[in-house]
Amino acid sequence: MEEPLLLVGSRERDLEEIRSLGQLLKYGVEEKKKLWYLAGPAIFTSIAQYSLGAITQIFAGHLTTLELDAVSTENMVIAGLAFGIMLGMGSALETLCGQAFGANQLHMLGVYMQRSWIILTVMCICLLPIYIFGTQILLFFHQDREIAELAGKFALYMIPQLFAYGLNFPIQKFLQAQSKVMTMAVVSALALLLHLLLSWLLIVQLKMGLVGAAISLNVSWWFVVVGQFIYIALGYCPGAWNGFSWSAFRSLGAFARLSIASAVMIVECWFFMILVVLAGNLENPQVAVAAISICLNVTGWEAMVFLGFNAAISVRISNELGAGRPRAAKFSILVVTISSLVLGFIFFFAILALKDVFGIPFTNSPEVVHVVTDLAVVFAFTLLFSSVQPVLTGVAVGAGWQTLVACINLACYYLVGVPVGVILSFYFDLGVNGMWSGMLTGVGLQTLVLIGITVGTNWDKEAMEAESRIKKWGGCVDEPTGKDHKIIIWFSTA
Incomplete structure (x- = not known):
């Protein structure tokens, strides 16, 4: 049977105010363990x-x-x-x-x-x-x-x-x-x-x-x-x-x-498909689609890493807010953001260092490799922004801001990202670079807006709202007793 670490404290014991570098390092190491455990x-x-x-x-x-x-x-x-x-x-x-x-x-x-x-x-x-x-x-x-x-x-x-x-x-x-x-x-x-x-x-x-x-x-x-x-x-x-x-x-x-609302938050998946469809209308579409597909493939593998951070911070934030520990929630955000940024910079510099060769394993076409190389700088910045964005989205999910973030994502990607990509690609003849620059604009704007919201949030108020949310969604359901309403099949504790 799995024995998890103690990831939340009591409602009476929130994180103490940090007054020294020693305390910061101590709490940082403890939070890092909880983060990577998840x-x-x-x-x-x-x-x-x-x-x-x-x-x-x-x-x-x-x-x-x-x-x-x-x-x-x-x-x-x-x-x-x-x-x-x-x-x-x-x-x-x-x-x-x-x-x-x-x-x-x-x-x-x-x-x-x-x-x-x-x-x-x-x-x-x-x-x-x-x-x-x-x-x-x-x-x-x-x-x-x-x-x-x-x-x-x-x-x-x-x-x-x-x-x-x-x-x-x-x-x-x-x-x-x-x-x-x-x-x-x-x-x-x-x-x-x-x-x-x-x-x-x-x-x-x-x-x-x-x-x-x-x-x-x-x-x-x-x-x-x-x-x-x-x-x-x-x-x-x-x-x-x-x-x-x-x-x-x-x-x-x-x-x-x-x-x-939670589904609308995951608009990146839909944006990627639109990116491929639009690329098919560029000059020399086979090369354009191939180059963007290679970058999307790499983005997909990176996304799986930061999806893990997304899940971890979502659990940490929701657990701590549910336990009435807003300081611990804020500290979790700080630790996971720094951790994801470090990995983001590793991806960033890796792409820049390998810009002439990272497309070779995916294609035998020198023309496609050349286009991928041209994309390297803007692609590297996209990976960097994409290291922080899933973390901030996880914070939003943990805090219950799905509707707000869904509106932000739709605006950033479809009112800004897609139009910018189309204008740069078709009207300024930047081709694949223009299309991916639109992608970078959407991701960058979304990241900046989420940072602003996270920094400006009153986390004490969020902890109180978490308690209200629990009552709203669970107030009509009592803790189960032997008389709880149930369907025929019932699995008891082993």
């Missing part, structure tokens, strides 16, 4: 789950080029859109579960997770037309007909994965709030090994083609869902999971609004 396994989990689709594309490379293009298109566009929406909507639980855990209202965590399952399952049904009519949608965006038809066919095979997304992310946020991050990492590692084995068996040995790829990917994602839920059901989350309850069907409207 961030390390979360980073591994993100990379492992991100790799499931990447491995499928690698094995699809043993098939025809057309099948590789079809798998890549479905994975990046159709499944990518669904992944972003499900991840975003599931992030609503980071606020609610984290603050409930900090306030020791453990019984509400399981109810929140079930509410999120209901909302996300309904959203999965709403997203089904994207999978069913994938071919027609891709043709509408001028995709090659052969690729569109095969990608649409593969999308139909991948419908089970969509519903796995809908169950997986609420479970993950439920576990993260309790610092059960090592469990997520272990299950993801086993799923990755299973996926490698199944892909080799079904695609290489049995030569089942796209059907084999779909079976392997679907089975692996459902292994993640079932594995995590078995851990919960066996009683390793005492107090937080008390069985299926009718209370999950209460307050669904307000819960849905919070979930949708």
Whole structure:
């Protein structure tokens, strides 16, 4: 059974006022341990789950080029859109579960997770037309007909994965709030090994083609869902999971609004797809799309690292605010921001140092490598800004600012970033550099606005609002007793 570090203190003991460098270093080391206890396994989990689709594309490379293009298109566009929406909507639980855990209202965590399952399952049904009519949608965006038809066919095979997304992310946020991050990492590692084995068996040995790829990917994602839920059901989350309850069907409207606001916060995923579509309209579109795709690939791997920091700070902020410890929350923000900036500068200088060669592993085209090299400086600054932005977004989620940040993100990316990219690319003939400069403008503006909001926040007031939020979302649900309303299936503590 996982024994987490003590990540929150009592409601009476907030962080003492720091009066010396020695105290600063002491508290800094303690907070760093708490941060990496959460961030390390979360980073591994993100990379492992991100790799499931990447491995499928690698094995699809043993098939025809057309099948590789079809798998890549479905994975990046159709499944990518669904992944972003499900991840975003599931992030609503980071606020609610984290603050409930900090306030020791453990019984509400399981109810929140079930509410999120209901909302996300309904959203999965709403997203089904994207999978069913994938071919027609891709043709509408001028995709090659052969690729569109095969990608649409593969999308139909991948419908089970969509519903796995809908169950997986609420479970993950439920576990993260309790610092059960090592469990997520272990299950993801086993799923990755299973996926490698199944892909080799079904695609290489049995030569089942796209059907084999779909079976392997679907089975692996459902292994993640079932594995995590078995851990919960066996009683390793005492107090937080008390069985299926009718209370999950209460307050669904307000819960849905919070979930949708959380999804809108993850607008970067949608912005990347728009970037690729716009690049296809530039002069020499094949080179433009290839260069931007290489940079997006590198950005994706970096994002998995900082997604771990996002999860860690979200848990720390929500736990500390729920426990009524605003000073500890502010100190957590300081420590995680410094840590992420250090890593951001490492990525920044690595890209500048390797600007002439980092595109070579992705392509055999000297022309594409040249364009990637030209992008290096603006791309390096994008990675630097992207090291801080996920942390500040995690702070926002932990504090419950989803609606505000959703509006900020939409404005920064779509009212500023996209127009700037279009103007620089098409009217000033800057091509790919102009397009990526628009991306940098959106990310930079978003980061500056979030810094301003975070610095100007009254964290004592946020702690009081966290207590009000817990009462609002959990006031009608008493701590479970033997008479609690429940559905037939009930898992007791092992």
